[in-house]
Every structure is written in structure tokens, then in C-alpha cells.
Amino acid sequence: MRIGTLVLGCLLAGIAHGQVVQGGLELRWGDAAPEAAARLAPRFEAAVALDGGGRIALDPDQARRGAGDLYALANRRVAVAFGPAKSGGRRAVEAIVAVDEPAHGTPHIRSGQADGVAKATLGATRWITVACRFSDIAQEQKPVDFFRGQYGEQAGQLGHYWREVSYDRINLAGSDAAGWYALPHPRSHYVTSEDGKDKADLNALFDDCTTAADADVDFSGVVGINMMFNGDLDGYAWGGGRCATLDGANRCWSSTWNPPWSFNNLAPLAHEMGHGYGLPHSDNSDGDDDTYDNPWDVMSDGWSNAVADPTYGSLPKHINMLQRDRLGWVAAARKRSFEVGAARTRLQLDYADRPDSSATQMIVLQSPATPDPYSGTFYVVEARRRAGAYESALAGDAVIIHRVGSGYRYEAESQDADRPPADVANNEGSMFRPGEAWISPDGLFTLYVEAATANGFTVVVGQRGRVTGGEGARRLK
Template structure:
């Protein structure tokens, strides 16, 4: 339910579980009945509500009654698993009831409960198809049908987020609700007040009357459970569990739910999944703070973790691994129970959409000395778990006999079992303070790796050529009983301890052996007292004498000898061993069992245990370093003399005019680092270098670079130089000492001597357009006739001279552009593309007409300025014809012609 901090109602030591309203003592009448007992959970809708647990007994005479069981009785019977759906014998006092339904017997206040036969069915295995009969029942005084049956058909279907789909995913397709059918609405024989007294519904009467109303039309034989849905409130709670009823003429125990009207509203998907979970035998889980509905990690706690807008209702997530295990949905091979003494590293796979592999889906860590245990599971954001607080490893402490067995381990203790304190991520360590530890490693594609330590581990081992027994004193459990012969242990030599006990070990030699003392976590010859607050290692040394054996490695490297105290003798004597290296070798150290003992070639010690010492020698290698003409070579790291295999670094430094040409052993880099495997004479080689210098001229007209081969390098190398002109300039060629070398902007050559190259650039020519308007022409750089233009390519900075030549009857009015004024000749210096125009004007219309007539009569196709002018004013057909003349005359005032002046 929604993160609500609710607690179970306790009245003294009694857990009150009355089913029928208006109950009380029925005199002092006693009764003893036998039948099947089942639990019903009431889950409130309101914040701050309190969950309620009831018990119903279907007795052997076909009657059904409520049973009141104290908390102490429930605990003695083993909790829910000890009583739920189990055959029992109950004796106690009968309680009166204001109204009993047909076949309902008075409630009984149990004074004793005796389980009969096998354990109960709480969490009984659930596999295959589990179809439910959904019965829609309305009170006789409430005719409303809040939802049509089709809504419940959809609710039970195999599509998200409906019940068949939900349980297929949560069970990893091991259980489904296929075959579920919806029936009703049926009318109950009584009004709501006959079934519900305040906040106390009569579950027996409700269930039996609803089933009886449906019985004539419903064949119950195909169904595994019954869901009853009512059109009114049932005292504020929805209920789930089991109850014995008679349908189709047969009495049997049915998984059963009682759903109030509010279960069809905002809470629909979540509360249905929750109560069906109770009908399958699941209890609640929670955080550790006394609130039942505060854990978003379990639909059996908070079943409202995501809002599904299309259905306008809340959806729950998966149930926890402990519950899945109760229902058989975690195969035996995918549940690992970690017991001492070994530390186990496991790859824990998430429970949502598990692969068909073998990685565990649940790890169970027993708490020694109790029936309790920790569970470890991996949760990921997928499917119905997509809205969990986070993807993480989640731990619960499980007390099997408790009403709420599984409670979240929340490290920060802040009252919120959903925050970071309950999400165990890589590097985080759970330590219960008594020896059990769980550390999260790396995240995998499907979960996480974890390392589980079932307790503080004590490891006992032995050395020496003797024999003995190491044992723990007192009644500490588990006990150590480790037999050691010639350093090999047998028996109980490793134990994991919980609760940080003090463990005392004794060492007893056998035969002619002597106990020579402890090493590791203990020293000396007496008992070894160990506070087992952490992992500890202890070695017991048993010997028949204290021999000292020596050897040398490698054999060619030198000799090892016992030079004082003797190789054999009593324990406690002083012994000296001496290592002598052969030529070309150096002494390194003494070792025993691969562990360094001394750096002195002469090593003196007290032989309190047998010793096997090895003198370690290392071949010596010398580096002789030299350099050829043109530079020097130096040793910058390592030593010239020392152990073969050591790392050395040499540096070559060329003199001016030279470059490094490589090492005599083929090395080509400097500095040069390598492992010296043998004596080596190494020389640095140098070669004369040739430089290539480049520049651009004039300045700022382009760039010149050495684009390949380097400006400095070995003579004879291939070099490429590249020239790039600045905008407005063109590359002219490469030159050296004023002599052209190449016309190519990219110039490659062999650098056999020092070179100094210049990339030459010049300005690009610009287009100068010379135009004429009127009759006449412009001559000089190019010729432009009347009304036309010509273009010349000019070098910026060089001057041009042009002259305006008017036709007869015309004169130069002005220059436009780079030239100004009305002088016939203009000289200018272009710096960019430009246009210069000679503007002519008519000065003598009659004279022009005479000239034009001559042209017209003499050569109509003449290209004279006069004809060109007339054609531009006329029909523009490229000829000097009558049409052109007439068009021009239309534009000239008669007075101008008669007066012979400018029109």
C-alpha cells in the first residue's frame, strides 16, 4: 500500500481477529473442533489505517466459524506457516454473535491449538494456470453496478497492467491466471448493514452469500480461486486469504478475496495484485520501522508505485525474492544458501525477466543460532519494476514465524526503506556487526556480483615435519578439530563464527613430535586466544627436530651452505647460512616458501622450527655506452652494472649541424629504454644534417612552408616546399640566389645541401572597362565605339592612357570613372577592376546629319561612330539605314537643325 506507516493492532499480548460483528462471551461454554484453519488479511485504504489479520476454521461438520488466536499461540505454532491452511484441532470458549449465516457456527476464543498433519500451505507452490472465478455481487439496498463486467474481463487479461499479465511476469511465466472468468452482477439477499457493522465486515457471510448467489449459474469446477467484488465499502479494507465454502455441492478450501468498491477505483491494479497475493498464501513485507505498507520493493507492502493513466489507477511492482521462493518461482539451482566457512563470490541476477541461465536469483544467509536469515536479491528497472526507487541489490532480514517475516535492511535508519540506505551499490558493504558481511561488486548486464562472508573465518594450518592436533576449547560452535601431519591439516581446520565469540586453541603434539610454537594471529607455545571479531589465520608448527636445509637458485649462480650451528640439531640453536655468488652473478636475498627472509649473504637466526632456505642469485650484466662523431650518449636511468633484466634508459644528444641516426643495436628513438638481458656495448650514431629555409617575396603577398621532409634533417632526404598566394596575388615561382628553381607551387627535391628558397608572388591583373556614350570613340588601351565598351586586363600600379574622339557634330562632355574633366586624353593608374566612360554630346546637329547621310548613302553597313550611334537610337539591327535616321530625327528639335546647334 502507499508508503503508509501502519502497525498491527495489539491488545496486550492478543492479536484480535474477530470476524463477525457483535461478538462476546457465550456464558462459559467450551468447545473443541477440528478442521482446516485459514488466514485473511484486511488491508485499509485510508492513510494511517491498521492492517488486520483474521482466522476462519472450516470444521469437519461443514460449519465455518471465526477463531480468535493470541500472539503467543501464533508464535508457539510457528507463525503463519505453522497454521495457515493447515488442519488443526482447536479448543476454547464459544463467543456469541448477533447474527450467524447458514452453516456459520459461533466464533471460538482459542485456548489451545494443535496442528495436525503436514505443515501449512502458506506460500504453497503455485505453478501453471490458476484461473479464478470473479463474482460481482451487489447489496440488496445498493442497486448500482459501478463497472460493467467487461471492465473486469479486461482486468483479468494478459495485457499490461492486468492480473494475468502481471502474474506471468512476476512468476517468470511459471504461473498464470488464464481461464479466469467474470460473472454477475448478482444481488445479495441482504442489505449492506447485515454484512458490515461499522468497520467490521462479516467475511464468512459475505463470501458465502455471494458464492451462493452465483452457484446456480456458475460451474466452479474449472477454477482454482474465487475473487468477490462488492458495490459498496467493506468497513474500509480489502481482504485476501482463503476460506472454506460449499459450491457445486462440494465443500473445499478456496483462495479467496473480498474486494470493496474502492478497489475498482484508483487503487485497482495494485490492490487486486496485493489481495490475490494473500490468496496465494503470501504475507506482508515491510521496512524495519513498524509500518506495514512502507516498502516500495514489494507489492505485498506498497502496491501503488506507478500511476497508469489509461486505466486511471495505480500499479504495483514485483514481490520480493523471499515470497517468490515461497511460491516455488525460484528454482532450487538458482537459490544459493551461503553457509560457513567459505567466502563466496556470486553473480546475482535480477528477478525481473530472468535469463534461462544458472546465476542465482536469490541468496540466503542463515543467521547462526536462530531460524532467521538474510536474503539478497537484485532489482532492476524493467517491466512492473520500472518504477522502483532504483536499480540495486536489496537485502531483507527474514523471521519466518513473524506476522511480517521479511523486513528491508536500511543502512541509514532514517525511517525510509526506499532511499539510498536500502539500495546497495558497487563498493558498499553490509556488515551486521556479528560476522556476516555482503559486499556489492561490479554491475553486470543482468544484475550484480556480490561477495558473501557467512561469519568471521578462522583458518588453522600447520608446518613442520611433525604431527599434532589443534582443537578449540569449551563449547564454542563451530568447533575446531584439525589434525596436522607434516604440515598438512585434516578435519575441521576452518570455521566461520557469528557473534564475535572468543575462541581458544590448543596445540597437542603426537608421537615423538614437538610443538614448536604458533605463527600468524598467535605467538609462543601456550594456548592461542582469539577474539573472533575479524577473519584470522593461525599456523601451528610441529617438528621432530629443527633441521636447516639450504639451496641455491639458479644453480649456476652460486653456492649456499650452513656455515655455523649445523644443518641438523636441536630446536633453539643459532644457525648461520652463507651465500657465495659465482662470477657474473650477484646475491639477491634469502627466501623461504617464496617469502623474503634476509638481504644479507651471511644470515644468522635461531632455528626454532625446521627451515628450508633458498639463496637467490641474479646474473649481472654491464652496459658500455659510446657515441660516434657528431654527438654524445649518456645513461639517464638505471645503472651501467647490475642485475640482468634491469631497465636502463640512454639519451643521444647531437652536436650542431648533426642529427641522431640511431643506436648500434638497431634502436631508433632517443631517449631509449630497454631491458638489459646481457652485456652490451651500445653506440649512438649521428649524421650531418641539411637545412631548408623558405620565405615569400614580396612580403605579405603569400606564404612559404616546408610541408614534408622537415626543415632540418638528414642530408639526402626528400623535402617538399609549398607556396600559397595571398588573395589578389599569383605565385610566380621558386628561386634561390635569384635563380629560378621551379614554377610549381609544390616543389619536391632531395636536400643534399643547405637550401634557401624564395617563393615569388605578383599582383593579379584587373579588368578595366572603357565605354563611350553618344557618337564617337575612345582609343588607347582598347577601342570603344559609340554606345559600346571594351575591356582590357591591366596590371595594378601600371598607368593607362586613353583618348576620346568625338564624331563630327559632337564633342566630349566629360569623363566618368577614374578620369575626370573634359580633356581629350586621360591617364590613370588602376588598382582594382573599374569602368571609365567618355560621355559625348551633340554640338552641331546639322553637321552630324551631313556626316551621317554620307555614311548612310555610301556604306549602310559602316562601322563608323556615326552609324553605330544612329543604329543605337533606331532599330538596333547592326546596319545604318533610313529607319535609324528617321528615329533620330524624331528626337532632334527642328530649331536645332535649322540653327545648326546642339539640340
């Protein structure tokens, strides 16, 4: 019996008259165009694609709580346990567990969380771009060779980018593009109004676009499908997963749905591909509901502090070290974890972009265990610099700290020493430089940036000094 099935059995013991279904877990993120007068709020959807056909939409918050780390289960086969029906007739999600057997996995970096394993993304991850046009829109904004060139191995192209950001743990070898293919319906068939808002039928777009390309494309050998559409969708570009049968292969495909504003720039396209790999958004610590205000991570703000390319538009910056680690890209020798009360330690923290580093590149500050294993908080520390094809427009060279956990989201929030925190985390408060230190909002951790080195910074975990400023992240004088 598979481990996931054993865990599910234990969880179901306390669920009377519940229901269990199995299928593929589809997670999808909708990201609005940045130039809109009033930027639309991000969207997030979760559903289980049933083995016998059909789908059950899941309440996102219930799904997060039921899974603990929902994002670790993206595009995987899962079992979902529903509790007894409530008065309104809708059953609440009680538990979600994996019932597949990943070939590779990396345990959560927090101790005591062996209930789930994030599925590592390693080796060849071949993508296919399929360009499709609505039957009532004739314009084809880019030639197919443009999309094919996006996968190239030169600096500023996606093949090069994903090799660099993964420390060469993944590649896009064999990725290609095809199109343009005519969809059988006009845009109005796929984009309708729901509660006064445009809503794109992503499943119909996927089905019709891949069907139109099927004669030319062998989908069985690809991991992901980038769909390019020649008109706006519902104000969003989308990334995540779609479970379907293509060319005899039934599985969950990493998928993106891109309007022209998205495919004209590599940054939003890489952002949506990140969702296809199962990565959530990142954020900053200003407390608002805008997740697009952390320019240290393409999974948050792909536009600010971005390098501009004459061919491929805004280029993607790197992703934070937590997300790199979730996908299995950070070697164990490059990580150091510290529990509360650990002895004062001085160490070299190398820049995160160094592929040949032999020093620490990721520091984890671990909060104490809590009765609820998913409600705790931990911090991930990394060093970033203005260098290379993707990072040369960053706000500065500095130590960057992300808070993770609490609320079942596993989304990283960059920390800010300014009070109040800046709206966008490209300010001095988000950058910790030599002579400055940070104390965690709960007062459990202190990190002092002692000096700059040729490869990063010397930092001291446990160093204390005179504290100035308000609550939360603070700077030592």
C-alpha cells in the same frame, strides 16, 4: 497414517486434557484504503472451519507460535490442538499441523525446519470474479467486461503479471467474470459496528454473493474467487481464504473481498490475491507498526513507486524473492545459501525479473540454529531494476536485502543503512549499489556489491572493509 497426524500425536503427548479439532485453516488480511485521513491499522484474522460446521476463531499470535510457519498452512486442512482451559475459560492454541497431503511442496529455505512444508502454487490457478451489489446501492462502477479484461495476458493485466512474477510457474488461464448480482440485504446488514468500529461479515458476504451467482458460475473448477462490491465494506479490502462447499466441492477457496477503490486498481487487487495464495505482508526496518512502507513488494506498498495505467490504475510491482520461493517459483539452481563463517565468495546476482537467468537470483544468509527453531533470523538478497511493465517506477537499480524470521511471522523486512531508517524504503539507504556493502545487525554477515553487470551485480559474501555509521545495517566506504 499421514505424516501430519504422526506429528500431531507427538505434540499432544504433553498436552493434558486438551482438545483437538480438524478443519480448514482460514487466514485473512484486511488492508485499509490508502487515501484515508488517518489510515486504519491492518487487520489479520485466523480461524479453523470445522468439519462438522461452525468456526473457531484463533488468537493470531498463539496461532503463529503454535504453527511455527502459520502462512504455510493457509487454505489447508489442519489439526489444531488446544491446551487446558485457563481461568478465563478460553483455551490456548498449543499446536497447528497440516493433515493434508500436498501434491507439491517446497521445504523451508532455513535448515532444520522440516516440520512443515509450504504448499507450492503451480500450474493453472483459475479465478472467477463475481460482482455483487448491495440491495440499497444501485451503482455498478465497472462493467463486467472490465473485470474480465483484468485477467488478460497483455502487459498490465493480471494474467500477464502472475506469469511474469512466477517465472511462468502459474497462470490464470480460464479466469472469467460474472455479475452484477443483487445481494438479498442492504450494506447495513453486512457491515455493523463492533466496539465502535465498522466490521464486515466476510462469511455472509461470501455466502450471499456466491449463492447469487451460482446459477451462472461453476465454482468447482476455480481456485480463487474475487468478489467485487459496489460499496465500501469496513474501510478495508480483504484477502485470504474461505472454506465452504460450492457446486459439490468442499474446500478452502482463495478469496478476496474488494470495495471500489480496490478493484479500480490492479495493485491492491494483486495484493489481496497474494493473500489468497497465502502470502503475508512485507515491511521495512523502521520499527513502526505500519506494514505498508516497503515499495519493493506489492505485498507491502502497492501504491508508492507504482506504474500508472490509464485503464487499470496502479499496477502491481513484483513480490520479494522469499515469497516467490515459498510458492515454489524459484528453481534450486537460482538459489545460494551461506552459513555463518562461510568462505569469502564472489558470485553473479542476476536481476530478479529475468525469467531466463542461469545465474543466482536469490541469496540466503543463514543464521545459526537456536534452541527455538522459529526464533532465528535469516536474510534474503536479490537484485531489482527499473524495467518492464511493473517495475519501471522503482526507486532505482540496486541490491535489496530483506530480513526474515524472529517472532514467528516469516514476514520480510527490507533493510536500511540509514540511521534512523526512512519511513518508506524507497530511499538510498535501502538500495545497495556498486562500492557499497552491508553488515547485518547481528554482525554475522557482510555483503559487498562489487560491480554492476548487464544482468545484475557482482557481489561478494564475506568481504569486509572500514565500517561507518551506527548499529544494524551499515554501509562500507
